Amino acid sequence: MIYTLTLNPAIDFELIVADFEFDAVSRALGSRVDCGGKGFNVSRMLANLKMPSIAMGLVGGPTGDRLSAMLGELGIDTRFTRIAGETRTNVSLVQAGGSKHLKVNDTGPSISDEELAELIGMVRAAARPGDWWVLAGSLPPGVPDDVYAQLITILDQQGAFTVLDSSGEALRLGCAAGPTLVKPNLAEAEQLTGLVVSDAASLTALAQAVLLLGPVSLVLSMGKTGALLATPDEQVECISPRIVEQNPIGAGDSMVAGLVWGLSQGQSQSGSLTLGIACGAATASCAGTTLGTLADVEALLANSN
Numbered sequence: 001m002i003y004t005l006t007l008n009p010a011i012d013f014e015l016i017v018a019d020f021e022f023d024a025v026s027r028a029l030g031s032r033v034d035c036g037g038k039g040f041n042v043s044r045m046l047a048n049l050k051m052p053s054i055a056m057g058l059v060g061g062p063t064g065d066r067l068s069a070m071l072g073e074l075g076i077d078t079r080f081t082r083i084a085g086e087t088r089t090n091v092s093l094v095q096a097g098g099s100k101h102l103k104v105n106d107t108g109p110s111i112s113d114e115e116l117a118e119l120i121g122m123v124r125a126a127a128r129p130g131d132w133w134v135l136a137g138s139l140p141p142g143v144p145d146d147v148y149a150q151l152i153t154i155l156d157q158q159g160a161f162t163v164l165d166s167s168g169e170a171l172r173l174g175c176a177a178g179p180t181l182v183k184p185n186l187a188e189a190e191q192l193t194g195l196v197v198s199d200a201a202s203l204t205a206l207a208q209a210v211l212l213l214g215p216v217s218l219v220l221s222m223g224k225t226g227a228l229l230a231t232p233d234e235q236v237e238c239i240s241p242r243i244v245e246q247n248p249i250g251a252g253d254s255m256v257a258g259l260v261w262g263l264s265q266g267q268s269q270s271g272s273l274t275l276g277i278a279c280g281a282a283t284a285s286c287a288g289t290t291l292g293t294l295a296d297v298e299a300l301l302a303n304s305n
């Protein structure tokens with residue numbers, strides 16, 4: 001089974017505008033509301049790929065109810081920890097017909113010690129050997145930075161595999177617990193290591209520096225350029241298919257879904273990277289915060305062969 005864990009889920013609210021104007025009132029040309037948060041997006045993309053998953057996370061208030069209903073409508077199995085606070089809403093402004101966007105992610109509701117303990121207990125109870133767990137996204141206030149490290153240790157002791165997609169201190173401490181795979185984007189990896197990529201040699205140095213922090217393997221995503229897979233023994237670079245980018249929000253989550261789709265079915269790491277790249281590109285080619293479909297992914301894979 002694949003589990004996704006989202007500690008700080010969100011409604012993604014998108015407003016489409018003709019252009020960005022400061023100190024003026026802009027009128028939206030359109031809007032849309034999507035179920036968001038990194039782990040929930042991975043579950044949504046897996047559902048598009050006809051792959052079942054169980055979405056776990058902290059949800060609260062009417063926004064949490066809305067997210068819960070949206071995941072339910074997609075047929076995604078959920079096991080939530082209810083919280084007293086209100087699940088956040090993240091806002092994007094997207095330029096119509098252009099490729100520019102502005103995105104503001106809220107901090108999220110405060111989580112109590114009891115709520116967090118309940119969630120950790122649920123993870124412990126669900127952990128089984130051979131399952132895949134995606135731990136993804138930022139941490140809401142009240143959750144300690146080492147929470148991913150704690151969860152990775154619990155899951156590892158039970159023989160489960162873990163994929164970590166986060167940022168900042170939570171990512172750094174999570175890496176030290178030895179997740180099976182970590183997926184930062186280039187900016188996150190540069191921030192994590194303090195290194196800057198300017199050429200092929202500095203890219204290799206960055207990948208090795210991330211591996212030294214503790215993960216078993218790394219997929220470094222680099223937007224339209226593609227991604228780099230690195231383990232202590234091998235390094236594989238994969239170029240992304242050319243698409244007309246409409247909105248890259250959710251491309252990283254879709255890539256994680258594609259990686260776990262392959263890995264959980266016993267595919268090689270490089271084969272799974274190909275699936276991850278196709279899923280990321282499929283989503284980047286979709287308007288709004290919609291995610292790519294299985295047909296989109298299959299078309300991209302057929303073209304890349």
Ligand SMILES: Nc1ncnc2c1ncn2[C@@H]1O[C@H](COP(=O)(O)OP(=O)(O)O)[C@@H](O)[C@H]1O
Pocket residue numbers: 184185186220221222223224225226227240241242243245248249250251252253255276277278279280281284
């Ligand atoms: N414009 C694009 N064209 C083709 N592929 C893309 C594009 N944007 C994203 N992708 C694919 O999605 C993956 C994840 O995107 P990226 O922007 O690196 O992640 P994140 O959303 O985490 O910042 C990339 O490695 C790439 O394969």
Ligand SMILES: O=P(O)(O)OC[C@H]1O[C@](O)(COP(=O)(O)O)[C@@H](O)[C@@H]1O
Pocket residue numbers: 008010011012035036037038039041090105136137138139248249250251252253254
């Ligand atoms: O938890 P964070 O880091 O604030 O990110 C949450 C946001 O990330 C997203 O999951 C999109 O992430 P990616 O573009 O990295 O795939 C949005 O749906 C959500 O609003």
